[in-house]
Amino acid sequence: MRSRPLFLKLLSAVIVFGAWEIAGRIPVSNAFPTFVESMLALVTLTLDGTMFTAYVETLKPLVVGVAISAALGIGLGIWIGLSSKFDWLFSPIFIVMQSAPLAALIPLLIIAYGIGLTSKVFVVCIMAMPVIVLNTSSAVRNTPTSMIEMGRAFLGTKLDIILRIIIPSASPIIFSGLRLGISAGFIGAILAELKITPTGVGDIISFSRSIADYPSMYAAIFSIILLAVLFLNLLEKIEKVLFKGNIRGYASD
């Protein structure tokens, strides 16, 4: 895997932030601050500790939800991929979950689970899990037949074949599902805080908007995106360490 040159990464950031700055200076809307204003607000919020306490709140449903989605999602995905019965049983649930208009369903969740952590974790899971499950199951199902036959011909047990052949072979697509699922989980965490009870980062967003402190609002949005990007980068590093040779294609290509 080639590493992306640092220069191009920086250039890409300069283009995005430059456009933001220009759009803020025109301004495209009174409710749209410039990049510099937003960054200053971010520094202020960070220094006075607001951001820190907000993240303690936001990370709770996010971490719990993402952990459940990843563990349960990959497990279920493998199961669904291995057995066509479970495919018929579970796949429709996740396809429905994936296309459900979540914001409209949140009132139902509140009726069922109240306004506490449980509902928020649910929102994160509903956002994150379907893509993890569906990617994992299709990757497992698409393991090259000859590799599985090879495992059987060389006397691998069922467990050997799952652990040493199917999972490593599916891992690139499982990881891409994880990346998509986790970014959706971040969206879910903020959505939950905006729609259920304003806490954490969602609270900064809605409170700043209500007092027209737009730089702070955008600072909060920016911070959650930054956190998501950092986390996805970390995930990519983990994948590279775990499955070194898997980065480039199959030998039979």
Add this chain to the structure above:
Amino acid sequence: MPQTKEVIATPDTREIDYAVRARGISKSFGDVEALRNLSLDFPRGQLTSVLGPSGCGKTTLLKIIAGLLAPTSGEVEVNGKPVTGPGPDRAFVFQDFALLPWASTLRNVAFGLELRGVAKSERESIAEKYIRDFGLTGFENSYPHELSGGMRQRVGLARALSVDAQVLLMDEPFSAVDEQTRRKFQEDLLSLVQQENKTFIFVTHSIEEAVYVSDQVAILLPRPSRVSEIIRPTSFRNKGTDSIRRDPEYLDIVDKIWESLRSYVE
């Protein structure tokens, strides 16, 4: 055109020691009948190739012998014991190599031993030996995508030999490599058959390849498949590898096989 020809040149079964015997094998996939009542014996220590037009069920037969597929009826015996599934007495070489793309050459060669639970240091030292034998030295830590097609199949061959099975099942092993590499592989295979006291079952669709490498060529005809003929080349097997392709018997057999197959090729 006759639909079924009598099996000719059946050798006296009492004199030859057979490593693998297939008896009355039939296999259907739903409504499709891939094999019907096929019987074929494989002499120990020799290379038997199974030759036939595409769709004649030769790979199906090989997978049944490997224990990867169960026959609808009939039985395969390896060393007198009926086959119920894959076993330590058989190793398989795949047409598409079936290497693990995330594993180095060393791990791929040792993978058969890994699945058998051989300790890491032991299986790696066995794998090192076959890596040397197959000219893969220096590529121990390369991944399959970094190897040429020919080298990938040498990894596949090394993996199959490292588990030290008595019977090697090869499914069109050279069909995915280039012509020059294939010729080299065919020559190497001849010396491998001589050195190793193993029974080789070699599926191919190439007439020249089958006649060149085989002690015995079984010709399968399709729809439904059965053994139409068994040919045992006699005169050129012990001459040098260089002169086989110019040997009159070699050329005659190739011609004769083509005669019997041509009507089945669209």
